[in-house]
Amino acid sequence: ETGVTQSPTHLIKTRGQQVTLRCSSQSGHNTVSWYQQALGQGPQFIFQYYREEENGRGNFPPRFSGLQFPNYSSELNVNALELDDSALYLCASSSGVGYSGANVLTFGAGSRLTVL
Amino acid sequence: AQSVTQLGSHVSVSEGALVLLRCNYSSSVPPYLFWYVQYPNQGLQLLLKYTTGATLVKGINGFEAEFKKSETSFHLTKPSAHMSDAAEYFCAVSDPRLADMRFGAGTRLTVKP
Numbered sequence: 253e254t255g256v257t258q259s260p261t262h263l264i265k266t267r268g269q270q271v272t273l274r275c276s277s278q279s280g281h282n283t284v285s286w287y288q289q290a291l292g293q294g295p296q297f298i299f300q301y302y303r304e305e306e307n308g309r310g311n312f313p314p315r316f317s318g319l320q321f322p323n324y325s326s327e328l329n330v331n332a333l334e335l336d337d338s339a340l341y342l343c344a345s346s347s348g349v350g351y352s353g354a355n356v357l358t359f360g361a362g363s364r365l366t367v368l
Numbered sequence: 369a370q371s372v373t374q375l376g377s378h379v380s381v382s383e384g385a386l387v388l389l390r391c392n393y394s395s396s397v398p399p400y401l402f403w404y405v406q407y408p409n410q411g412l413q414l415l416l417k418y419t420t421g422a423t424l425v426k427g428i429n430g431f432e433a434e435f436k437k438s439e440t441s442f443h444l445t446k447p448s449a450h451m452s453d454a455a456e457y458f459c460a461v462s463d464p465r466l467a468d469m470r471f472g473a474g475t476r477l478t479v480k481p
Contacts, residue, residue, distance in 0.1 A: 256411070285467065294372075294458050294471030295412070308467025342411055357469065359404075359411030 254279055256360035258343050264366045265333050273328040273363045275343030282347055283307070284326040285357060286318060289340040301326055330365075338367045370395045370461045374472035382480050387431075387446040389475050391459035394440065401442040402460040402469070403433055412458060418442065419464075429453070454479045 257276045265271050277284050283302045287295035297310035301320035315331040324345070330337055341364075344357035375390035393399055400419050404412040416427025423435040433444045442459060456476050462469040 285469075287471075292473075294460075294473050296471070297468035300467040310468055344412075356414055356417065357412075359413070361409065361411045 256343055256345050256358050258341075258360035258363050260363055261361070262364045262366075264368060266368050267333055267335060269333050269367075270329065270331045271333060271365060273330075273341050273343075273365070275326045275328070275345075275360060277324045277326070277343075277345030278358045280347055281345035281358065282324050283345060283355070284320055284324065285344045285346070286326070286328045287342040287344065288312075289342055289362070290336075291339070295342055298328070333367045335367050338365060340364050370399065370463055370470045372459050372461050372470055372472035374457075374459050374475050376475055377473065378476045378478065380478040380480060381449045383451055384448050387444070387449045387453065387477065389444040389457050389459075389477065391433075391442045391444065391472060392440050393442060393459070393461045395461055395463065397463050397465070400462045400464055401433075401435060402462070403427065403431070403442075403444050404458045404460060404471075406456040406458065406474075408455075415444070415457075449477075449479045451479050451481065453477060 285300040286298040289295040299309040300307045304320045317329045319327045340362040342362045344359045346355035371394045373392045402417045403415040406412045416425045418425045418435045426432045431446045456474045459472045460469045
């Protein structure tokens with residue numbers, strides 16, 4: 253079975269620009285979660301998508317938005333980039349009813365975003 | 369609200385020595401607890417999880433963790449460290465009713481030959 257794949261792996265943007273990160277979930281998984289991992293910190297939950305709907309959101313501003321497609325792949329969009337948005341963005345997929353509690357998250361290798 | 373505290377941002381052990389990585393959690397409901405490992409330039413990989421039942425949980429690569437409710441702890445251990453264990457380790461807690469998982473800040477494990 254294929255794992256979680258993310259693209260691009262690295263990218264550099266300037267402040268104020270917009271970025272789109274993509275994620276293909278593991279085969280058989282219907283839920284996608286996005287996390288932001290700043291340097292030297294643990295991942296922080298951004299949001300989760302289940303059945304193409306946002307199923308939960310962390311403490312991130314509205315300029316962080318997402319989509320889930322019928323094939324369960326997902327996009328993370330960040331508008332008006334700020335320097336503090338520089339981080340590793342991790343996508344994780346899981347199966348089940350959309351709750352992370354009992355469902356094991358399978359993580360991708362991440363997209364490293366640098367904002368200059 | 370749930371939270372995790374990992375005691376010690378860096379732990380160094382000799383090859384063959386005991387590995388002990390500490391994790392304390394805070395949760396208003398019975399928690400689900402996880403340990404993940406992250407190798408350089410890779411995503412997080414699940415080592416083990418506790419949901420309900422037996423409090424001693426065995427995971428991959430010889431790691432195990434014990435859920436101690438009275439101490440609100442979920443420490444990770446391995447009897448004998450191997451050079452390949454060098455990585456970043458994250459403890460995480462989740463509320464089964466919610467979508468998010470709360471991670472600790474991580475502990476970097478170094479294994480000396």
